[in-house]
Amino acid sequence: MRAWGRGSLGSLLYRRALGEAVATALAVRDGASTGPAPTYAQVQALVDGPGVTCR
Numbered sequence: 001m002r003a004w005g006r007g008s009l010g011s012l013l014y015r016r017a018l019g020e021a022v023a024t025a026l027a028v029r030d031g032a033s034t035g036p037a038p039t040y041a042q043v044q045a046l047v048d049g050p051g052v053t054c055r
Contacts, residue, residue, distance in 0.1 A: 027034045
């Protein structure tokens with residue numbers, strides 16, 4: 001396991017999500033397959049899951 005030291009992963013997660021959103025938008029535009037996506041129910045289960053403190 002690599003020691004990263006102090007720092008935030010927030011910007012990394014945001015940048016990765018933004019990159020994936022752009023890649024998906026381009027794939028849809030070009031008519032390519034975008035692969036599986038979670039259902040709304042699956043996403044809601046993540047939000048309502050144990051240990052969630054963001055509400």
